[in-house]
Amino acid sequence: MGMRTIETRDPVAPTTADGPAIEVAGLRQRYGSFEAVRGISFEVHPAELFALLGTNGAGKTTTMEVLEGFTGASEGRVRVLGLDPVRRRRALRPRIGIMLQEAGFLGDLTVAETVAVWKGMSADAGRPPLEADVLETVDLAAKAKTRVRQLSGGQKRRLDLALALLSRPEVLFLDEPTTGMDPEARQATWEVIRGLRAAGTTVLLTTHYLEEAERLADRLAIMHEGVIRTYGTVDEVVSTTGDQITFRLPEPAEPPFLPGAAPVVTGSQVVYSLAGEAHPALRTLLAWADGHGLTLERLEVRRGTLEDAFLRVVGDRR
Amino acid sequence: MRTDALHAVRLARMDLKLLGRNTTAMVNVVLLPFLFGLMFSQNGDQTFVLTGLPGLMVVFAVFINLVNSFTARREELVLKRLRGGQSSPAAIFGGAALSGLAVYAGQVALLSVWIDRSGGGLPRNVPMMLVAAVLGTAVFALLAAAFSGITPNAEFAQVAVVPVLLVALLGAPLMVPLEHMPFAARLVPTTPITEMMRMGYVGGPWVDALPWIGALVVWLGIAVLLVRWLFRWDPRHS
Numbered sequence A: 001m002g003m004r005t006i007e008t009r010d011p012v013a014p015t016t017a018d019g020p021a022i023e024v025a026g027l028r029q030r031y032g033s034f035e036a037v038r039g040i041s042f043e044v045h046p047a048e049l050f051a052l053l054g055t056n057g058a059g060k061t062t063t064m065e066v067l068e069g070f071t072g073a074s075e076g077r078v079r080v081l082g083l084d085p086v087r088r089r090r091a092l093r094p095r096i097g098i099m100l101q102e103a104g105f106l107g108d109l110t111v112a113e114t115v116a117v118w119k120g121m122s123a124d125a126g127r128p129p130l131e132a133d134v135l136e137t138v139d140l141a142a143k144a145k146t147r148v149r150q151l152s153g154g155q156k157r158r159l160d161l162a163l164a165l166l167s168r169p170e171v172l173f174l175d176e177p178t179t180g181m182d183p184e185a186r187q188a189t190w191e192v193i194r195g196l197r198a199a200g201t202t203v204l205l206t207t208h209y210l211e212e213a214e215r216l217a218d219r220l221a222i223m224h225e226g227v228i229r230t231y232g233t234v235d236e237v238v239s240t241t242g243d244q245i246t247f248r249l250p251e252p253a254e255p256p257f258l259p260g261a262a263p264v265v266t267g268s269q270v271v272y273s274l275a276g277e278a279h280p281a282l283r284t285l286l287a288w289a290d291g292h293g294l295t296l297e298r299l300e301v302r303r304g305t306l307e308d309a310f311l312r313v314v315g316d317r318r
Numbered sequence B: 001m002r003t004d005a006l007h008a009v010r011l012a013r014m015d016l017k018l019l020g021r022n023t024t025a026m027v028n029v030v031l032l033p034f035l036f037g038l039m040f041s042q043n044g045d046q047t048f049v050l051t052g053l054p055g056l057m058v059v060f061a062v063f064i065n066l067v068n069s070f071t072a073r074r075e076e077l078v079l080k081r082l083r084g085g086q087s088s089p090a091a092i093f094g095g096a097a098l099s100g101l102a103v104y105a106g107q108v109a110l111l112s113v114w115i116d117r118s119g120g121g122l123p124r125n126v127p128m129m130l131v132a133a134v135l136g137t138a139v140f141a142l143l144a145a146a147f148s149g150i151t152p153n154a155e156f157a158q159v160a161v162v163p164v165l166l167v168a169l170l171g172a173p174l175m176v177p178l179e180h181m182p183f184a185a186r187l188v189p190t191t192p193i194t195e196m197m198r199m200g201y202v203g204g205p206w207v208d209a210l211p212w213i214g215a216l217v218v219w220l221g222i223a224v225l226l227v228r229w230l231f232r233w234d235p236r237h238s
Helices: A060-068 A089-095 A111-120 A133-137 A153-165 A183-198 A210-216 A234-239 A279-291 A306-316 B002-020 B023-040 B046-052 B054-075 B078-083 B089-117 B126-149 B154-160 B162-171 B183-187 B190-202 B206-230
Strands: A022-031 A034-044 A049-054 A075-080 A096-099 A171-175 A202-206 A219-224 A227-233 A244-248 A264-266 A269-273 A297-302
Touching (some): A049 A060, A089 A096, A153 A183, A183 A202, B023 B054, B046 B089, B046 B190, B054 B154, B126 B206
Parallel strands (some): A049 A219
Antiparallel strands (some): A264 A269
């Protein structure tokens, strides 16, 4: 299995020469009395990969669908390449690619026919669509003559990606692109996405796989209950979660309070979840251990992860 | 506009390809109206029945065909995919209508050969028949889109279209001349198509067709309103 990186696309300058490729300001989206998105703002720069993370129902897909122009915003301002996605749909659509979280295929068409039909619908963007090698890009060339209904779930996702790439989009919306893929296909898809970004494509990605965001995203936002709770580069977001110190006490003793952290003791296991860097706390802890003549067994300092940050954001407010 | 037309033609070509691969749909949409024609023309004036048959054919080739297609594609999220692409809603509807029109026109052409072989001669005012076909297709394609909005799934669509089929069969002047039918028959949307097709076949004057063209234009307006009210792009459960 080996998908190819896209190298053929000519980077096209976004409409907003110096401005953001995607701009969201004070977006609210209501469905009757339910408010799915509650006043979010963020920007995605040209050639940047921005990830929206969150639990189910956090408002990620709703935000994507507003940006894609499926529905107008209840309140707030959204612009993609400087254009209103609903009012300027006709001008914008040829310049963006959309991979929906869930979308059907015509099962009686073959893979090649599906691409051909879609290419026929993408030919008026001012740029020629990607040629037949789009199937090679997503490693489906061998399935070109297979009816779409016979593809596996992961293969259908790859075909989805191929269709989104056909018009050489300047902005690509990927809504959970690797759901249903095996680990190998997921890795290969990441390579394709990296290649797109390197070629100048702006990517807005939603995913449940934190590893995916950690590996791909330049910046990310964690959404919860329709609101962005944390926003920044992966390092900035991870830094909102402090380091963790764990060790075992060989004999009954009362572990000390460290700056900004209380011990959580389970049997002989002691855990400190810190607010920041471990260094000052570690110095205090080791001094305490020396003073009491204790050895801290299996002493470990672990850096906070994106998962820690995610769980803190989501868990704190559940 | 040009892009919309181009996309509509490409979508129509795709629809026809898919129709050709679906045996059940081919029988239901293409062959059944001929079987009805064969059945109804056994007694009485065969030419009268057959020249009115296009009024029934439009229900099969356009309405039933597209109710099934719109409903199944909505539930399988194909409409959502199409809407997520570059084609405009007008091109998506236009493509569906064009494929229906192609099937319908093919049926009417075959029917003309049948009528000619059975002694009824060839059509005398083909342009009038074309106008009836285009307007009739537009009305029934839009009605199909609206009807699909209240049809929960593709399986139910098979049953849901039956009342419309019965109205077209019994309420329009297919087997009985319009002057022998109650006034309500004039309000059935297949009646103008049946009358214009018959007039076109025997070479009736355009002036006689004008009221029926007007009736179809009114139906077109009603169908547009119904589409705006009832049509759905997303599955009913979403």
